[in-house]
Amino acid sequence: xxxxxxxxxxxLNLTSNQVWGIAKVDREWLAALDAxxxxxxxxxxxxxxxxxxxxxxxxxxxxxxxxxxxxxxx
Numbered sequence: 001x002x003x004x005x006x007x008x009x010x011x012l013n014l015t016s017n018q019v020w021g022i023a024k025v026d027r028e029w030l031a032a033l034d035a036x037x038x039x040x041x042x043x044x045x046x047x048x049x050x051x052x053x054x055x056x057x058x059x060x061x062x063x064x065x066x067x068x069x070x071x072x073x074x
Contacts, residue, residue: 005037005058034060 023030045052048061
């Protein structure tokens with residue numbers, strides 16, 4: 001609580017690729033991760049925007065926005 005996603009990854013000695021790789025194969029784990037990310041996300045961001053994602057938010061809304069943004073730019 002109160003730490004950024006990147007900071008928690010560093011503390012756990014994990015990469016974001018490891019975390020999202022697990023999320024792709026374990027839907028139950030992804031649901032728990034999404035619940036934790038949503039419960040601890042900052043209230044001062046407009047979620048689902050590029051600005052929130054750039055500031056480090058990886059909640060499901062911000063990840064989906066980023067996924068769509070990348071798909072448009074391909």
